[in-house]
Amino acid sequence: MNDVFITSTGAFLPGPPIDNEQVEDVLGLVNGKKSKLKRRILKSNGIQKRHYAIDAEQKTQFQNEDMAVAAARQCLERSFIDPSDVGMLSVGTTQGDMVLPGFGSLVQAGLEIPSVELNTSHGICSSSMMALKAAFNSLRLDEHDNALVVGSELASRLLKKSRYEAATEAICSERIDFDAEFLRWMLSDGAGAFLLQNKPAPRGKSFRINWMRSFSHADAFPTCMSVGHSGKKGETKRWQDYTTYADAEKDGAILIRQDVRLLENIVKLGVDGFLRLIEEGQVQADDVDHFLCHYSSHYFRGKIVEMLTAGGAMIPEEKWYTNLYERGNTGCASLFIMLDEFARTQDYKAGDTVFCHVPESGRFNTVYVHLTVVEG
Amino acid sequence: MENFALEGLSGEGEAIDEVTENLNPIAQETLRNLLRVWLDFEMRLGKVPVLRRLDLGTFTRKDYMRLLMNLRQQVIEGSRWITRAASSFDRSHAQLRSIVIGHAKDEHKDYEILEKDYVALGGNKDDIVGGERNLGSEALHAFLYHRASLPNPIDMIGAMFIIEGLGEKMANSWADKIEEQAECGKEATRFLRYHGENDETHMQRFYEMLNMVAISEERSKRIVKTARVVGRLYAMQLEELDIL
Numbered sequence: 001m002n003d004v005f006i007t008s009t010g011a012f013l014p015g016p017p018i019d020n021e022q023v024e025d026v027l028g029l030v031n032g033k034k035s036k037l038k039r040r041i042l043k044s045n046g047i048q049k050r051h052y053a054i055d056a057e058q059k060t061q062f063q064n065e066d067m068a069v070a071a072a073r074q075c076l077e078r079s080f081i082d083p084s085d086v087g088m089l090s091v092g093t094t095q096g097d098m099v100l101p102g103f104g105s106l107v108q109a110g111l112e113i114p115s116v117e118l119n120t121s122h123g124i125c126s127s128s129m130m131a132l133k134a135a136f137n138s139l140r141l142d143e144h145d146n147a148l149v150v151g152s153e154l155a156s157r158l159l160k161k162s163r164y165e166a167a168t169e170a171i172c173s174e175r176i177d178f179d180a181e182f183l184r185w186m187l188s189d190g191a192g193a194f195l196l197q198n199k200p201a202p203r204g205k206s207f208r209i210n211w212m213r214s215f216s217h218a219d220a221f222p223t224c225m226s227v228g229h230s231g232k233k234g235e236t237k238r239w240q241d242y243t244t245y246a247d248a249e250k251d252g253a254i255l256i257r258q259d260v261r262l263l264e265n266i267v268k269l270g271v272d273g274f275l276r277l278i279e280e281g282q283v284q285a286d287d288v289d290h291f292l293c294h295y296s297s298h299y300f301r302g303k304i305v306e307m308l309t310a311g312g313a314m315i316p317e318e319k320w321y322t323n324l325y326e327r328g329n330t331g332c333a334s335l336f337i338m339l340d341e342f343a344r345t346q347d348y349k350a351g352d353t354v355f356c357h358v359p360e361s362g363r364f365n366t367v368y369v370h371l372t373v374v375e376g
Numbered sequence: 377m378e379n380f381a382l383e384g385l386s387g388e389g390e391a392i393d394e395v396t397e398n399l400n401p402i403a404q405e406t407l408r409n410l411l412r413v414w415l416d417f418e419m420r421l422g423k424v425p426v427l428r429r430l431d432l433g434t435f436t437r438k439d440y441m442r443l444l445m446n447l448r449q450q451v452i453e454g455s456r457w458i459t460r461a462a463s464s465f466d467r468s469h470a471q472l473r474s475i476v477i478g479h480a481k482d483e484h485k486d487y488e489i490l491e492k493d494y495v496a497l498g499g500n501k502d503d504i505v506g507g508e509r510n511l512g513s514e515a516l517h518a519f520l521y522h523r524a525s526l527p528n529p530i531d532m533i534g535a536m537f538i539i540e541g542l543g544e545k546m547a548n549s550w551a552d553k554i555e556e557q558a559e560c561g562k563e564a565t566r567f568l569r570y571h572g573e574n575d576e577t578h579m580q581r582f583y584e585m586l587n588m589v590a591i592s593e594e595r596s597k598r599i600v601k602t603a604r605v606v607g608r609l610y611a612m613q614l615e616e617l618d619i620l
Contacts, residue, residue: 220422222431233433261553262431272415275408311411312404 001140004209005374007201009340010075010193013051013327014062018188026052027184028161037178041185046298050188050328058160063097067191068152069110071336075148075193080201083113087144090119090135092128092151092332095158095227107150117144124225125294126214126360127151128192128332129367133212135196145198152191153331158227158256159184163249170230170252179231180255186296187256188328192336200376205343207354207371211282215273218363224262225362231257263361267300270359271307273366278313283370285313289352291320292342294334294359298325315355321346334358335369350375399583403590407583409600410537414545417538417607421546424611425618430553437497440558442617444494444567448487449509450613451567453517454539455484461524461532469528475585479536479578490567497564512613519609523602530589533582534603538610540578543571 018026020042024034053062062070068091076083089108096103102120117138121130128151135147170180200206223229228239230253242248277283285308295301301320308314323341330337335358348354354371399407421427426443429435458480465473494504509517523529551568555561562569590596 217419220419222428261549268415268418272412275412275415278408279412307411311408312399313408 002142002198004136004139004196004198005200005206006194006209006339006371007197007199007206008075008079008195009336009343010071010073010078011191011333011337011340012067012070012074013190013330013337014053014067015051015055017049017326018052019049020047023050023185026054026056026058027156027159028058030161030164035181035184037181038185041182044297044299045186045329046301046325047186047328048325050330051190052156053154053189054156054160058162060154060157062154062189064093064095064152064154064191065097065103065106065110067154067189068093068103068107068150068193071152071191071193071333072107072111072148072150075195079195080203081146081195081197083111086111086113086116086146086148088119088135088138088147089113089116090121090131090138090147090149092121092123092131092149094124094127094153094155094331096120097154103152107152111148113148116148123332123365124360124362125296125331125334126358126362126365126367128336129212129214129358129369132194132196132369133214136209136212139196139198142198147196148193149196149336150191150193151332151334151336153187153333154189155183155187155256155331156189159187163255166249167252167255169250170255179257179259180252182258182260183225183256186258186329188330190327190330190333190337192330192333192338192340194336194339200374202376204376205348205350206374206376207339207343208374210370210372212367212369213273213277213282214365214367215269215276216363216365217269218365221265221364222262223259223363224265225256225258227254227256229253229257231255258361264303265364266359266361266366267303267307269364270357270366271304271311271313273368274308274357275311275313277368283355283368285315287353288315288319288355290342290346290348290354291315292335292338292354292356293320293322294338294357295322295324296329296361348373399587400591402592402596403587406586406590406596406599409596410534410603413534413600413603413607414538414541416604417611418545420607420611421614424614426614430550430557433553433557435553435557437558437560439617440554440560440564441494441497441499443614444490444497444499445504445507446510446513446613446617447567448490448494448504449507450513450516451490452487453509453520454486455480457517457520457524458483458532460521461529464524464527464529466528469530472530472585472588475581476532479581482574482578486567486570489570493564493567497558497560510613510616511619512609512611512616516606516609516613519605530595531598531602533585533589534599534601535606536578536582536585537599537603538606540582542610543574544576544579548572 091104104120356369462476551565
């Protein structure tokens, strides 16, 4: 099979950085009241700054596809290929701008690149990793000599005050409020892109993709993060089963929710996948030079460290890199935005290994990517 | 609920690092393999009907009473197999024997707490005392007793890893959910809370023992296998609640 390299990266973060004090200025005060949970959740996730594609009146300034296109353009501008030569476009997002057609079609239209093979992956944080895997495999099989991969996320539309105010019939017990509000202080917007080629870039450094693996555990765990269900016990209706979409919204079935009680499972499962890969001989903790982990919250970093240490598989913390605290948790775009910034700002050399991990709490999918730095 | 989330959110990592970093290399590898066994076990537990209901929020008081009724029949045997294991260690394992005896002493009356929980729920003490082991409990008990009766049963720490792990990692979160869903107060979750609070120190004891006994590949494999069997049979014991 062909070798595959990430030869260029790009990223796009909409608008100015928004600090913790300004978050509610953008997302809005629900029913005019300040959140009681905000401070504590922000303290624990450690995020200092993030970007939103909506303005202070909650009007959309950038569509998700606009951000995807901007990141993809930057990636192509930094590459050695002409945009018209892109063979495959593989795109992941949690939620496209339209229910249909697929997000990839809209991104292709925005990029104006002809006759590509198209893939849209659907999911949450791991959707972009699925898109990356599809592109990686296509190049390995020699179907294309390059592929443009984009992960893009516009979460703020789900987090604006009017969404919560419209859920007038949602259960208002403390727990449901917490579940529905939790992600408001976690997620933000952005996009990232990789260009994959079957040879390294002629100049500068590229990342060879050695392997990618994922382990999904939807069979063993209930849904942890969702949009489309009211969160009421025993409710079988999904958002489209309501008579009108307005009814679904009233019932809280279009709010984004995180079942916080289930959330810690993602740490265990993330470590579990890593231990499986160690067992298979795919990776060794000692051989990792750079560890890029899309943990969604600083709190989880501590938990991961604890478990890796307990399992004797700790990767020393000086090898960890993240830009979560400054760029926010941009869901499926995070790892792309992270590697892009890593590539441009960090010290690394040919032969270094870069190990990436993207856990998705939706229904528990964990993804691992193993890279080696090569010099063109 | 909020407590869990916020407690979890602001929690600090526990200081197990120092203990585990000082393990010998084989113990370290054993621990890594045990952790994998544990995670598989947890995934299996996630599919056990009664625990799935607990995850989904549809667990009832009746479920809880049945859970206690079934657990009690195994718990009451706990100190028996632990003391049996202690008596199976010969003079060359005297130090280990002391630790195991200490452990048995800690645990030998925990079934009484469990019985009180059952009564607090409105159950009749005679019912729980007169209950039978379910098929999974039979298998688990037989296996543990068999292994504990062999000379120098060092692999019992694999069993300890799973059973103490349940207390350390699961008991408190189960108790939280049970109190909410079975609509009972803390007076009915004392058994789980007891293990949730004490099994962390028991785990420290576990690391100490692991370092002493995991000194060959052969032993390491046996420890891991026993842990795997215990996990499987424990899950079976809980699955039986819905097969009765």
